[in-house]
Amino acid sequence: MSIKITSLAIALAFGLAACTSIVPNSGLNSTDQTFPQDSPEFFQASVGDRIWFDVDQATLNSEAQSILNAQAAWLLQNAEFQTLIEGHADEQGTREYNLALGARRANAVQEYLISKGVAQNRLSVVTYGKERPVEICSTEACWSKNRRAVSVVSVGGNS
């Protein structure tokens, strides 16, 4: 009997983990109570501060668009925040090209947020190319995390 109970508990734990892993990117309905809703930490953890791109692409897929919709909604509610959009690339490209690609990715995010009503003067962009990886293995598992655009919010701007 005891064995059976344990396995159910594990199943339950896995189920919970699966649910919570969706929460950070699920928009403003998050139940996360750790950070105030108008904090950069909340934006990062619960709204979702980053989106990911396909290889050598700067197009926004539907997952990226839904995260950016949540970012736009949060920015419209928290008008005192400026956003610096960082464009990044994976290591599988040349340095200069990746700088240009990162700029293209950051710009795609900027234009999308503007299209959702965020004022242009609250948004700025920077490209890091392949200079700042968040994951450091040399496989697609890491590269897919590094092909990203990150929205960094702060009061009074980033520069």
Place this chain on the structure above:
Amino acid sequence: MKSFLVALTLSLGIIAGPTLAQSTGPLKIEITEGVIEPMPFAAPAFVAESAAVGGLAEQITAVVIADLVGSGIFREVPARAHVAVITNFDSPVQFSDWKVINVQALITGAVTMRGDGQIAVKFRLFDVFAENQMGEGLQFAGKRDDWRRMAHKVSDAVYSRLTGESGYFDSRVVFVAERGPKGQRQKRLAIMDYDGENYQNLTGENAIVLSPRFSPDGKQVLYTSYETGLPRVYLLDLETLRRRALSDLPGMSFAPRWSPDGRTMLVSLSNGGNTDIYRVDVASGAQNRLTSSPAIETAPSFSPDGSRIVFESDRAGSQQLYVMSADGGEAKRISFGAGRYGTPVWSPRGDLVAFTKINKGRFHIGVMRLDGSEERLLTASFLDEGPTWAPNGRVLMFFRESRGTNGAPQLYSVDISGRNLKRIDTPNFGSDPSWSDLLQ
């Protein structure tokens, strides 16, 4: 930093030594298609003509040998095989002593301390089997601290006489010195001799720095820095170590390259997500936009005569190489092989373009003619990138990054036939090398 300033501003006096019968000699090594059988040479220890330069004479000999052997086209017949010792620089050479150990080229030398405190390095080059001297004996004089440069000058003269082409040993490299873990790499500009000696830092580690480029006169460096938060192109004076932003450039700027006359630069500006190539007057900041497609255009490089530009663009869907006039306008695609091509650099001889190629997850350094023909891949690895030409257009330096969580870049060189791949030792990691012209 002081010794480095001295080295850069020094001009070595070159005085023709005692004239002996000049000969055009039959001894010549053809390096056009790469050399399969290196030419055997001997460089018996240079004679120390005063006690004060005893150890130095041996060190200078060792550098000359390292230069010539390192080129891949010469093979040293080592001292332990010699049957003769040179004890007097001006005594006649006994050619039979060198024939018997199959030496083709013999280099003799001497080092002297002069009355003014400078040292002088003398050498002669002999064609052993023709039994004659090749060219005049030469003497290089300079400060003792610059003994490596004098050794490199000897090597360049020997290389030049035996190949018919100019050498590349008395030259320097600026590059990005990197350290720290892959996720928090710290970068700074550094400079060193072509062989990794005389390393000096040029900047601190407070901001990401990228792609330094030596000016044609070797006195300035263009590079990209994030010190304001955005990537911007800066100009660094190597004598004063003062830097200035090329501040009239709007937005983000990167990938600078000098014009052959050192007066203008090519640079990529990124605006509204679109990256294009501009030509900028370095003194006035006046700009000329050279490309205007919505594609990425970057990594431009001038032809040695300044009339054309090779660059990369993804206007046809993937990263490829193009050539256009120095005034912009229509561009002709030159790369048509499988995969993507980037970082083109025009050879100082004008005959080839070196590039990085990415194909099936592998990176290569390669060369092709300017019409795209005769593509040759010289290297292959997880990540090879960023070639820069030796002053004579016969060797390329680049960086190779290893894969994985501990992956890091190191500098390498390879000759344009794909032979003689070598790692250049640097104190930490190294990337983005830029090779100077021969020093004056």
